Amino acid sequence: MTTSTPQTPLGTGYGPATTAGEVVAGVDLTGRIAIVTGGYSGLGVETVRALRTAGASVVVPVRNREKAAETLADIDGVQLEPMDLQDPASVDAFADRFLDADRPLHMLVNSAGIMAVPFSRDERGYESQFATNHLGHFQLTLRLWPALLRAGAAxxxxxxxxxxxGHRRSDIVWDDVHFERRPYDPMSAYGQSKTANNLFAVELDRRGRDHGVRAFSLHPGMILTPLARHIGADDLRGMGVIDENGEPVIDPSRSMKTPPQGAATSVWCATSPQLDGHGGVYCENSDIAPLVPEGDDPVAAAVERVRTRESSFFGVMPYSIDPHSATRLWELSEKLTGVHA
Structure with missing residues (x-):
C-alpha cells in the first residue's frame, strides 16, 4: 500500500500545544482565497481567524447568517454565503455563485460536521453523518473543482x-453504509464518516496532484466544542474530555486541546510551506501522523502511547488511507451524489 507521500512525521518543530496563530506567523496569504465550512462554530472560527490574520480572503458558508455574523463579529472582512451541507441544491447554488465570480480557490477547509447524532436520514435516504460529513463535502469539492484547478495552475x-x-471506530461498511440492515450506533456511524474523510483526501490528492491541487486529512485533537452536544456528560468524563466539575480538560500532550490549538493542524495543512510537494496524508499536531502499527489491539496500544506520553501521535489506521478503498469510495460517492469531477 502506498500514498502519494509517506505516512511519516516530517519533524516540523511544531507540537500538540502549537496554536493556529503560531502556524501562520510569518506566512503571507495576501491575494489567496479560502472557503471554510463550519467557519462560525468551534474550530472553524479559529481557522477563519488565523487565515484572515495572515491576509487571506475567507468565505464562510452558513446555515444561520445571524448566528454566524455574531460569532465572527470580531474578525473583519469575512464573507458569509448561505449553504446547507445536507441540502444538495443548496451546495450547488453556493458553488455556482462562487464559480460565477471567476475566482480561484486556493484553500478549501472542510471543517463542518456532526457527531454521534440520533439516527436520521437526509431527503435522499442517506444516513445523516455520512451524508453531512462526507457526501456534502464531496459534492462541494467537486463542484468547486474548476476554481481549485485555476489556483492549482497558478x-x-x-x-x-x-x-x-474517531475514524478508528469504523471502516467503511460497504454492504450497508446507510444502516439499512444493521443496528444504528452513533459512534460507529461517526467513525465511518471520518474514515470516509481520510479516504477522500487520498483519492482527491491522487487526482489533483498533477494539477497543483493537494489534499490532506487530519485529527485536530479532543476539544470541547458544540460538535459534542449529543454526547452525555458521563461519556465525556469517561473519554477524559471534561473533569468532575464539567470543565474542559486541557492537556495537549494527551491531545486535549484548546480551540486555537485544535485548529492548528487544519491551518498548517492549508498553508504551511513544509507541505509543499506533499499530499494525500493524515496529519496530527501540525505534522504528518505515523501509521498505527499492527498488533493484537492497535487502538489500545496507540491510546496507551499517548496516555503515557511515549508519543504525541495517535496515528492513523491503515484501512482509512488505503488507496484501493479510496478509489472505491470515490466511485460510490459519485453514484450517491450524481456529481463527477
Whole structure:
C-alpha cells in the first residue's frame, strides 16, 4: 500500500500545544482565497481567524447568517454565503455563485460536521453523518473543482478534510453504509464518516496532484466544542474530555486541546510551506501522523502511547488511507451524489 507521500512525521518543530496563530506567523496569504465550512462554530472560527490574520480572503458558508455574523463579529472582512451541507441544491447554488465570480480557490477547509447524532436520514435516504460529513463535502469539492484547478495552475491549491481519531471506530461498511440492515450506533456511524474523510483526501490528492491541487486529512485533537452536544456528560468524563466539575480538560500532550490549538493542524495543512510537494496524508499536531502499527489491539496500544506520553501521535489506521478503498469510495460517492469531477 502506498500514498502519494509517506505516512511519516516530517519533524516540523511544531507540537500538540502549537496554536493556529503560531502556524501562520510569518506566512503571507495576501491575494489567496479560502472557503471554510463550519467557519462560525468551534474550530472553524479559529481557522477563519488565523487565515484572515495572515491576509487571506475567507468565505464562510452558513446555515444561520445571524448566528454566524455574531460569532465572527470580531474578525473583519469575512464573507458569509448561505449553504446547507445536507441540502444538495443548496451546495450547488453556493458553488455556482462562487464559480460565477471567476475566482480561484486556493484553500478549501472542510471543517463542518456532526457527531454521534440520533439516527436520521437526509431527503435522499442517506444516513445523516455520512451524508453531512462526507457526501456534502464531496459534492462541494467537486463542484468547486474548476476554481481549485485555476489556483492549482497558478500557485497551488489545497483541500483539507477535518477528520478525527474517531475514524478508528469504523471502516467503511460497504454492504450497508446507510444502516439499512444493521443496528444504528452513533459512534460507529461517526467513525465511518471520518474514515470516509481520510479516504477522500487520498483519492482527491491522487487526482489533483498533477494539477497543483493537494489534499490532506487530519485529527485536530479532543476539544470541547458544540460538535459534542449529543454526547452525555458521563461519556465525556469517561473519554477524559471534561473533569468532575464539567470543565474542559486541557492537556495537549494527551491531545486535549484548546480551540486555537485544535485548529492548528487544519491551518498548517492549508498553508504551511513544509507541505509543499506533499499530499494525500493524515496529519496530527501540525505534522504528518505515523501509521498505527499492527498488533493484537492497535487502538489500545496507540491510546496507551499517548496516555503515557511515549508519543504525541495517535496515528492513523491503515484501512482509512488505503488507496484501493479510496478509489472505491470515490466511485460510490459519485453514484450517491450524481456529481463527477
Amino acid at each position: 500557485v497551488g491549491a489545497r483541500v483539507v478534510a477535518v477528520s478525527s481519531w
